[in-house]
Amino acid sequence: MTTPLSPPASTDPSDLPVVRLLPKANARAIRHGFPWVYANEMVTDRRTKALAPGSLALLEDSARQVMGVVAVNPASKIFCRMLDQNAEAVVNQNWFEAHINRAVQLRDQMYDAPYYRLIHAEADGLPGVVIDRFGDTAVIQANAAWADVHIDALTAALVEQTGVRHVLKNASGRTRSLEGLDDVSGVLHGEAPSAPVQVPMNGAIYMADLTGGQKTGLFYDQRPNHAFAANLTKGKRVLDVFAHVGGFSLAALANGASSAVAVDGSAPALELAQQGAEAMGVSDRFATRQGDAFDILTALRAEGEEFDVVICDPPAFAPGKPALEAGLRAYERVARLAAQLVAENGVLGLCSCSHAADLTQFRTASVRGIGRAGRRAALLHTGFAGPDHPQLPQLAETGYLKSLFFRL
Known part of the structure; x- marks a missing residue:
């Protein structure tokens, strides 16, 4: 079991460190929507290897052109996950609310009751994050280090945008171990249901x-x-x-x-x-x-x-x-x-x-x-x-x- 990740010191883009692609990396694929950068595609000097898992950074291509805001985990084969191609994006509660609101609008068009997968990771713009909704209770699987770091903002945004009364964290599964994360589940908001x-x-x-x-x-x-x-x-x-x-x-x-x-x-x-x-x-x-x-x-x-x-x-x-x-x-x-x-x-x-x-x-x-x-x-x-x-x-x-x- 690992130590819980610390909250970010800052999400202001002007304060973020810069990480850079190697010339061999496929920058075009990333610009066209591929959400991951593997460790063997990155310039991994002592500074980048020292970044805490779940840190935010600005990603540059090998020509030093900024490509967007990424989440970094030097302990994972997926070194970077693209969060926002807007380099000025601020990853905070408002940012999470915008993504959740968009996801809710889509589900409300298709389902007449709030029982569905609300967030499906990369496809809903939140890499490694799964949220299933069960009426007034939602369960979050934070399968990437950055989501663990920002779990409080994510939970607050979820409650604000959906009105759910209870939010649980499920930390089971193989993916979290690959990210170096713990397996401790718990209650993030409200209470756990006493029955199925x-x-x-x-x-x-x-x-x-x-x-x-x-x-x-x-x-x-x-x-x-x-x-x-x-x-x-x-x-x-x-x-x-x-x-x-x-x-x-x-x-x-x-x-x-x-x-x-x-x-x-x-x-x-x-x-x-x-x-x-x-x-x-x-x-x-x-x-x-x-x-x-x-x-x-x-x-x-x-x-x-x-x-x-x-x-x-x-x-x-x-x-x-x-x-x-x-x-x-x-x-x-x-x-x-x-x-x-x-x-x-x-x-x-x-x-x-x-x-x-x-x-x-x-x-x-x-x-x-x-x-x-x-x-x-x-x-x-x-x-x-x-x-x-x-x-x-x-x-x-x-x-x-x-x-x-x-x-x-």
Whole structure:
């Protein structure tokens, strides 16, 4: 665990240190919107290496032309994150409020209730910052050092622009460790909820544990894919594998599925799924199986079980390039085991949230697995994250989620 970062001494551009690109760096890409500068692209003398993680600086190209205000972390492979191409920008509460206000306006155009991802990092102009909203409570993941440094201003701006009564900080996850940050979660404003929060989505009710659940408590990114799958499930038997709190299964039951089984390794997540089913009044059509998903898929096959719709939404098997080959093999295995459980003319949904596996690689692994199961497939639909998870075109990592739906 590291020591908490100190607040900035000043955010006035005239007081900021200057950091400079090497001649080999792709300054054009940065000017055209790429938000990161890697350590091997920077002039890293003793002075720049001594800058505190989360410091603000002015970025210059190799010709000493100012490119904007950046956040610096000498301890990270991402040495600089572009905050504002206006070199006169002052990063304070007002600056955060402008970004949050713009994000709120976009979400309010698309959603009739305040349950969504409010800030999606670089795509919403706040690199490394994720904020999910759950009614009058918001959860911040500050996954970059600069966001930890400015957490008070960010929290005040969030409260001012949204009116939320409670703001929590979630410090879990691999990204913070890569930035040299601590893993201490807590309450930034108001109070932590004493019970799971009910989240209405696609006609279903989900129970989100905002303090002890995975990530911020719920995965909003799959909302449109839940909806697509639910449209195929009326009167059908559904198997939801890697279900977490019942993402696909509860949406299916809300839209008329005859039955749904949720499979997950986490007993607490399945308990929340059960509570959601009870809140919806569909618990008589809902069942759970807790354990290793691969083992349960194999067991269901041995039991002779069959489902009209099977959906698998595993964790990231390939979170980085070193894990890519093993991750693709895992996706192939999931597809093979799941395809064996799909009834004739049924639907198989396969999902990946791996940054390192692009759509083509994931689709190839999935089709190979379906073929190894002895099934023939037609691709019905390719889905991505919802519009509250906008993509930054210059940054492929923001388009991480892929969902494929096949008729077998």
